Amino acid sequence: MAVFINRCAWWGRARAVATWWAPVCCFLAVCVLGSAASLAFASRAQAQTQTVAVPELRTWVTDQTGTLSAKVQETLNARLARLDQEKGAQLAVLVVPTTGEDTIESYxxxxxDQWRIGRAGIDDGILLVVALNDRRLRIEVGYGLEGAVPDLVAGRIIRERITPQFKNGDYAAGILAGVDALESLVRGETLPEPAASSSSSDDDPWAILMPLAFISLFIPTLAAALASGVFVFLAFESLPLALVAAVVAAVLSRIGRTFGAGGKGSARVSRRGSAAGGFGGGFAGGRGGGGFGGGGGIGGGGASGGGGGSGGGGASGGW
Incomplete structure (x- = not known):
């Protein structure tokens, strides 16, 4: 009997404890779950609102999503490079996963503004931006092309040429169709002629090397070989070609000395003057501005803005 009474008493105390602690446990569980949900929501919101960096402009087509094949990108880059060279206007395409906290317009x-598409003072640039995950796109038009591509026309290109292809999942076809329409409008616009690409002696390797070969006739063999080798290596970034140039310069120097082109007096002068001039010209021609870089819109296979700005015109859309 006593055991039964003790068990009943223990059971009563257990029920009392459970009565008091059950609400407390429920409250704690709700707090923990609420905190976890808040953290998850905050993390997701932060991920969605982070600022998306502007990629560096290297080619006229920049695809950060892997949507466009290498062949499509190559085709578009070649076309847009020709447009830049023949017309002066610049058209760039950017495909990103999302614009983050920015609207498609602000991004x-x-x-x-960062790429500075188009020519300075003419502002003849156009940018096509596609944000795949956001399902938004934008045609941003420079002030100088707002007559050729007004807002209404940009909107029609989006609605009639680009987004129908996007809705079918063919993003490459949509971008190609948009570029076709924009390029046609730009080529039909009267714009200032592009600056003629300089075909000076700086762009002709033979024209650059011939004076150096002539100088080699009048300077000591070692100086001629060293100056020619260093110059050619800096200009062409080719060690084998630099070695060949050094050998040729050494041979020319020996020929010059054999026929009396470079005596002792001229050697002294060359050590102080011509040799130093050879090195100076080599470094200036190899790495200085202009050199072999081709400083226009397309140089060395890459793209660069011409200093243009956006006039705020264009249109946006979705699919």
């Missing part, structure tokens, strides 16, 4: 403007 496109930010990219345009």
């Amino acid at each position: 496109a403007r930010r990219v345009f």
Whole structure:
């Protein structure tokens, strides 16, 4: 009997404890779950609202999503490079996963201003931005092309040429169709002629090397070989070609000395003057501005903005 009474008493105390602690446990569980949900929501919101960096402009087509094949990118880059060279206007395409906290309009403007598409003072640049995950796109038009591509026309290109292809999942076809329409309008616009690409002696390797070969006739063999080798290596970034140039310069120097082109007096002068001039010309020609870089819109296979700005015109859309 006593055991039964003790068990009943223990059971009563257990029920009392459970009565008091059950609400407390429930409250704690709700707090923990609420905190976890808040953290998850905050993390997701932070991920969605982070600022998306503007990529560096290297080619006229920049795809950060892997959507466009290498062949499509190569085709577009070649076309847009020709447009830049023949017309002077610049058209760039950017495909990103998302614009983050920016609207498609503000992000496109930010990219345009950083890339500086179009020529300075003419502002004949156009930017096509596609944000795949956001399912939004924007055609941003420079002030100088707002007559050729007004807002209404940009909107029609989006609605009639680009987004129908996007809705079918063919993003490459949509971008190609948009570029076709924009390029046609730009080529039909009267714009200032592009600056003629300089075909000076700086762009002709033979024209650059011939004076150096002539100088080699009048300077000591070692100086001629060293100056020619260093110059050619800096200009062409080719060690085998630099070695060949050094050997040729050494041979020319020996020929010059054999026929009396470079005596002792001329050797002294060359050590102080011509040799130093050879090195100076080599470094200046190899790495200085202009050299072999081709400082226009396309140089060395890459793209660069011409200093243009956006006029705020264009249109946006979705699919």
